[in-house]
Amino acid sequence: MKKAKKLLQDLLSRSLNTEQIHYVGREVDPSFDLAEVSGFGDHIVIPRQVAAQCVIQYFSARDKLRDFIAKLIMLEGYGGSGGIIKLKGIEPILNELRESGFVLDREKGAFVRDQAQSKTQDWGFMREGQEYRLAFASLDIVGSSELVRTNVKVDVETTIRTLRDFVGSHVEFNNGRIWFWYGDGGMAAFIGDSCVQSAVMSCLGILAYLPVYNITRNALREESDIRLRIGVHYGSVEYHGDTSKMHSEDMERASRLEDRYGVPNSIMLSETAYNLLPDELRKYFQGAGSADFGSLYQSLTI
Incomplete structure (x- = not known):
């Protein structure tokens, strides 16, 4: 400077x-x-x-x-x-x-x-310790323990790595960022006025192309197709450059949507997220009961 x-x-x-x-x-x-x-x-x-x-x-x-x-x-x-x-x-x-x-x-x-040079976790403008409103998408591999038990370790590691790349490409295409990746799943974040729409479009793309991923990049045994559970919620979090320090009730709700209510190869939306979707996307979701933080909406299974 x-x-x-x-x-x-x-x-x-x-x-x-x-x-x-x-x-x-x-x-x-x-x-x-x-x-x-x-x-x-x-x-x-x-x-x-x-x-x-x-x-x-x-x-x-x-x-x-x-x-x-x-x-x-x-x-x-x-x-x-x-x-x-x-x-x-x-x-x-x-x-x-x-x-x-x-x-x-x-x-x-x-x-x-400049995100054209290098995409950063903060989209280039987030400030340490400030609170932001985002859409959170929690993704998890269905039956990951069984996949690990029945496949060769190197094949599991290769598949997890290529899956992360596959998910990341869809997330970043919709201006999202993967904030966490645990091995058998992770958390993606999306920001902006249309962040929920971006999150849902990203997740729909992931599920739509998942069969192609399984055919071309899945290194596991033929019967070991990757299936995903996804939960999407809208809320807030205090930003930290060290993403391991980032946690909020709204991020936890996205994880609970996927973990407790998620259906394989489907997206589970919170009521908050559903209400922020445009009509042309809402029609692809149907009521699916409720949680302690509101009604739930499930995408048509792909």
Whole structure:
């Protein structure tokens, strides 16, 4: 970020006055006080070069400099304290951030890690310790203990590995991420306004292509087809970069849907997840009793 900071210093000094710099800073952090941070006090005019240095140091120390740059870009063309913001020379800064693996997501108004380069568990924008709403899909291999007992160890290990890749390809195609994989199953997460739809589409794809997987990639004995139970629920979790620390009641409910109520090669939805589906997907599910957290809905068995 060293070069980006220098470019930002030049841009702020040339494009914004002191009032505008202070205004953008407070839009990012309402507690930001340029007079206090600079040490000039309330009654002395702060040169724009000093204001630029102060705002860069302040947000760098709090790991929020990318947030400041994003807000600066989003405010371009709009008026605030100090007049309409017009930026001169923002592209070199964007190029520097792009080289570091960050791109601006205008919908979120923030810089996120470029998922085209490398898909990350946090979709490039999740913050440590913050709570997010997601769809969770818990998947489990039916009769895994019997498969282990009746097949050669190396074949079991090969099949588990290729199954994880097979599931992962469908999950990531629908903008999901596999957060856990235990050997005989795992937990996938999906985020966004249509996250439940993405989760269900992913799971339907997994089940639809599972026979093809069994024919072409399953290394177990011919009679040992892989079958899956799947549970999908919508809820929240506090994000941690160390996924082993992530746990929530809603993630547990997804696991319980699969474990207690799941049917082989079928998807079990919670009432919460079902209600968030569009009509064209709801028609592929039917009522299947209830749990202590609401009604259940099962997909037509594939």
